[in-house]
Amino acid sequence: MTEQVPPKQGSNTVGMLGRAYSLLGFQIVDGVVGAGFPQKPSHSAVFAQIRPEGNRLTELAKGAGMTPQAMGELVDELEELGYVTREPDPTDRRAKLITLTKRGQECIQAGMSTIQGIESRIDEILGTRGHAQLRSLLRKVLDAELPAEVRTPRR
Numbered sequence: 256m257t258e259q260v261p262p263k264q265g266s267n268t269v270g271m272l273g274r275a276y277s278l279l280g281f282q283i284v285d286g287v288v289g290a291g292f293p294q295k296p297s298h299s300a301v302f303a304q305i306r307p308e309g310n311r312l313t314e315l316a317k318g319a320g321m322t323p324q325a326m327g328e329l330v331d332e333l334e335e336l337g338y339v340t341r342e343p344d345p346t347d348r349r350a351k352l353i354t355l356t357k358r359g360q361e362c363i364q365a366g367m368s369t370i371q372g373i374e375s376r377i378d379e380i381l382g383t384r385g386h387a388q389l390r391s392l393l394r395k396v397l398d399a400e401l402p403a404e405v406r407t408p409r410r
Contacts, residue, residue: 279373286369292362293336301329301339301353302363309342309352338362 284296300319304310310318316326330353333339338359344350355363378386 282373283366283369286372287362287365290365290368292338292358292365294338294362295332297329298333298338300326301333302359302366305339305353305355305359307355309344309354311344311350312353315353333359 280296280299283299284294287294300321301315304315304318312326312330313323315330316323319326330339330341334341336358337356339353340356341351342354344352374386377389381389
């Protein structure tokens with residue numbers, strides 16, 4: 256009987272994508288913080304999806320796959336840092352829109368500049384053609400709808 260050796264951490268596709276996601280996320284936060292915009296990695300749940308016209312808290316929570324309470328805590332932190340405000344929603348007086356302040360817009364711009372730098376580094380590592388191929392393959396995976404039984408294994 257042969258002994259089963261578990262794969263090295265990150266040697267499967269899902270593990271490597273997870274490691275890449277974490278690494279890139281921390282690099283973006285480091286770049287933004289280095290540009291003078293203090294924040295935590297969890298704040299990207301807001302910055303990655305907030306629209307110029309603003310979003311309701313429930314929309315942000317749903318988009319990030321988190322509870323409104325958890326999203327509310329992130330928004331509170333970002334409001335204290337001066338990146339967002341809560342404004343009345345013109346379409347529903349009972350609701351509030353989370354909108355970016357000028358400082359929040361500058362923070363997002365710092366993030367975009369950092370991402371451009373990371374994209375350039377990926378070009379250096381893979382070459383322009385390899386980078387385009389990586390993007391194409393990732394787009395294909397992201398656009399595919401995985402069957403429920405693959406996403407949620409039966410017990």
